[in-house]
Amino acid sequence: MLLHLLLNTLIVGAGYGLTAMAFRLMYSVSPFFNMTLGAVAALGAYTAYGLISLCGLPMWVGVIGAIAACALFSYFLEAGIYTPMRNHGASSMVLMVASLGVYTIFESIILLVFGPQYQNLGSIQSATTVNLGFASIPLVQALTIVAYFVCFGFLNYLLHHTFIGLKIRAVHDSASLANTIGMKNNQIILLVSVLTGVVLGVNGVLIGYDTGMVPTMGFNLLFKGMIGAIIGGLANMRGAFFGALFLAFAENVGVLIFASEWRDLIAFVIFITFLSLRPKGIFQKKEIN
Amino acid sequence: MKKLILSLCVILTLTACKDEKKNVAQADTRPVIKIGATLPLSGDLSYVGIGAQNALQMLLEKWQNQNTKYKYELLFENDMVKPQQAAINTQKFINMDKARVVVSVFGIVDRPVDEIANQNKIISLSCSHGKRNIPEYGLNTGMQNEENYAEALRQLKKRNVKTVALVGSHAAVSNVILDYMAEHLPQDNIQVLANERYAIGETDYRLSIQKIEDMKPDYYLVFGVEPMNSIFVKQYNELTGKNNIAGLGTFCNIDSKVFPAIEGVWSTDFVGNNETFVKEYSNKYHTRVEVCSANLYDGLDMIITAFENTPVEGNATIPNNFAVMKNIKEQKVWNGASGKIKIEENGIVRSEVKSRIYKNGQWVKTEE
Numbered sequence: 239m240l241l242h243l244l245l246n247t248l249i250v251g252a253g254y255g256l257t258a259m260a261f262r263l264m265y266s267v268s269p270f271f272n273m274t275l276g277a278v279a280a281l282g283a284y285t286a287y288g289l290i291s292l293c294g295l296p297m298w299v300g301v302i303g304a305i306a307a308c309a310l311f312s313y314f315l316e317a318g319i320y321t322p323m324r325n326h327g328a329s330s331m332v333l334m335v336a337s338l339g340v341y342t343i344f345e346s347i348i349l350l351v352f353g354p355q356y357q358n359l360g361s362i363q364s365a366t367t368v369n370l371g372f373a374s375i376p377l378v379q380a381l382t383i384v385a386y387f388v389c390f391g392f393l394n395y396l397l398h399h400t401f402i403g404l405k406i407r408a409v410h411d412s413a414s415l416a417n418t419i420g421m422k423n424n425q426i427i428l429l430v431s432v433l434t435g436v437v438l439g440v441n442g443v444l445i446g447y448d449t450g451m452v453p454t455m456g457f458n459l460l461f462k463g464m465i466g467a468i469i470g471g472l473a474n475m476r477g478a479f480f481g482a483l484f485l486a487f488a489e490n491v492g493v494l495i496f497a498s499e500w501r502d503l504i505a506f507v508i509f510i511t512f513l514s515l516r517p518k519g520i521f522q523k524k525e526i527n
Numbered sequence: 528m529k530k531l532i533l534s535l536c537v538i539l540t541l542t543a544c545k546d547e548k549k550n551v552a553q554a555d556t557r558p559v560i561k562i563g564a565t566l567p568l569s570g571d572l573s574y575v576g577i578g579a580q581n582a583l584q585m586l587l588e589k590w591q592n593q594n595t596k597y598k599y600e601l602l603f604e605n606d607m608v609k610p611q612q613a614a615i616n617t618q619k620f621i622n623m624d625k626a627r628v629v630v631s632v633f634g635i636v637d638r639p640v641d642e643i644a645n646q647n648k649i650i651s652l653s654c655s656h657g658k659r660n661i662p663e664y665g666l667n668t669g670m671q672n673e674e675n676y677a678e679a680l681r682q683l684k685k686r687n688v689k690t691v692a693l694v695g696s697h698a699a700v701s702n703v704i705l706d707y708m709a710e711h712l713p714q715d716n717i718q719v720l721a722n723e724r725y726a727i728g729e730t731d732y733r734l735s736i737q738k739i740e741d742m743k744p745d746y747y748l749v750f751g752v753e754p755m756n757s758i759f760v761k762q763y764n765e766l767t768g769k770n771n772i773a774g775l776g777t778f779c780n781i782d783s784k785v786f787p788a789i790e791g792v793w794s795t796d797f798v799g800n801n802e803t804f805v806k807e808y809s810n811k812y813h814t815r816v817e818v819c820s821a822n823l824y825d826g827l828d829m830i831i832t833a834f835e836n837t838p839v840e841g842n843a844t845i846p847n848n849f850a851v852m853k854n855i856k857e858q859k860v861w862n863g864a865s866g867k868i869k870i871e872e873n874g875i876v877r878s879e880v881k882s883r884i885y886k887n888g889q890w891v892k893t894e895e
Contacts, residue, residue, distance in 0.1 A: 239737065239738075239741070242733075242734060242737045243734065246731070246733050246734045246737075249731075249733070250731050345569070346569065349569060349573060353574075353577070353814060354573035354574040354576075354577050355574045355753065355814065355815075355817075356574070356753045356754035356757050356758075358757065358761075367765075373766075375765075376765055449730040449731070449754070449758050449761075450754055450757060450758060450761075452571065452753070452754050453573070454570060454571050454728070458728050458730075490734050493734050493735055493738070494734065494738060497723060497724065498723055498724070498725045498726075498729065498732065498734075498735040499697045499723070499724040499725055499726055501725075501726060501729065501731075502726050
């Protein structure tokens with residue numbers, strides 16, 4: 239059972255982790271609770287469904303199309319809504335409320351276009367399994383774990399070993415100072431929004447294949463990702479990576495000891511505990527006075 | 528010149544349309560009976576609400592093609608399965624729209640709806656599984672535990688099942704059904720090894736299935752709201768490679784396109800026992816029939832029939848609701864979208880519960 243617990247922690251944590259990393263990445267340059275990130279992931283799943291299942295396009299076309307759609311959607315949300323609002327001096331609270339509005343509109347559009355029923359990109363017949371000795375897992379779950387590590391590696395490299403990463407970190411550390419030295423903050427934010435869209439697109443497609451989709455999927459997805467990122471610490475990508483794993487582990491232990499219905503309760507107890515006792519998360523950044 | 532002619536044409540067309548509408552309105556002098564439906568039209572359970580909305584609209588279209596004494600109008604409001612919102616919607620239907628009938632789904636919502644409707648002597652049609660306390664002006668078309676249990680037990684005995692695990696969504700409706708099963712199955716020599724609930728919207732059941740598998744149940748009985756049913760079946764199949772899993776009334780809305788490989792999975796069914804209804808619905812809306820759609824279709828069909836057949840008293844233009852309810856209850860038996868149904872004196876409408884099995888890529892009725 240311990241091995242199953244660890245395996246399931248990795249599967250669930252990878253799903254949370256992809257959203258957590260996207261949330262952390264976007265939050266680093268645009269610090270507000272952006273509800274539309276959930277909508278971006280949902281768009282990924284539904285675009286892939288539309289292209290593959292409804293239009294009959296090859297899988298690779300559908301997957302690339304869905305990821306591209308997420309990147310574009312994320313870019314246009316930032317360029318068309320949040321950047322103008324930020325330029326007009328909108329506070330984080332105003333931006334959050336706006337994002338809630340956009341999310342609600344998006345959810346309604348999904349409901350209108352695809353209907354309220356549960357959809358899934360893949361069937362059991364087409365599911366290939368990966369044998370781990372003690373258990374077999376569907377290929378899509380193995381791919382989620384791979385995507386989780388690849389995204390972490392890529393984003394870590396980008397942020398810490400490239401000039402663009404340096405710029406992103408500069409905006410994260412102090413947007414006003416970055417602006418003063420001539421950096422174009424809005425361009426950095428737009429670039430980050432595209433990257434965030436790609437990560438969420440990958441996650442959305444994988445979820446579409448694994449657990450399927452309903453129009454309301456975005457909110458739950460974002461919420462767990464956000465909790466993972468916060469308990470890990472928003473200071474760096476490691477926080478999002480390990481925070482998501484920690485959250486998945488705690489939830490799964492809770493499932494084993496108590497019952498599955500308390501999974502969300504466990505997540506929120508951990509969330510509140512961290513906010514009260516260690517608000518900057520597990521990997522909190524050391525303050526330099 | 529062209530623009531002038533075009534403008535004139537547009538004006539003439541609009542005038543003609545306007546006049547035509549006026550004539551139609553003048554011609555139709557039938558009293559109007561308004562029916563207000565408070566349904567979950569958005570959120571996690573919107574598939575049930577929209578399914579019910581489709582079925583009710585389909586029914587109204589059927590009646591509109593007939594020469595009825597009254598003109599029926601359907602009004603819809605979204606309650607998102609929130610009792611408070613359902614109560615507001617009901618007040619609006621009764622006080623502002625002057626509706627004569629209110630419709631709702633789910634036990635958590637129809638209690639306030641029933642209460643408000645009954646206080647105002649308005650007919651309250653609901654689809655709530657296992658609901659027993661129906662008010663004087665109430666009619667509940669939801670599946671009753673006795674029928675569901677009897678059919679599930681019959682199928683389990685046929686398969687020589689000795690132990691089961693009960694799983695379902697963390698919702699009032701699941702508790703009503705699963706707790707009834709947990710109470711009665713041991714009396715029929717079937718041991719209940721687990722009785723698990725999951726939060727609505729939950730997508731990961733793997734570890735829980737592993738935990739239950741350690742107890743080695745012969746069968747799983749599931750009553751969940753989507754997407755639980757679909758995901759649970761998928762993850763159970765992925766983990767165990769077995770198909771010893773059955774639904775208690777809700778599996779038949781799992782899309783065959785979603786899980787073409789689950790051969791042999793069965794479910795008690797009340798989605799719609801009348802094949803004509805199922806075909807008509809699917810052709811019209813290009814989607815499957817959802818839970819409660821056929822039940823509410825039948826319930827409203829009975830109510831409209833009763834309005835048409837109940838004599839009007841004194842100077843009234845519409846029969847009073849008490850007489851309409853009496854007329855419905857006197858019918859006793861009805862052949863409708865959910866098959867042959869029985870109407871009891873206490874407002875409970877009992878549908879036939881049969882089983883369907885997933886065979887050769889589609890849900891078919893099980894052999895008797």
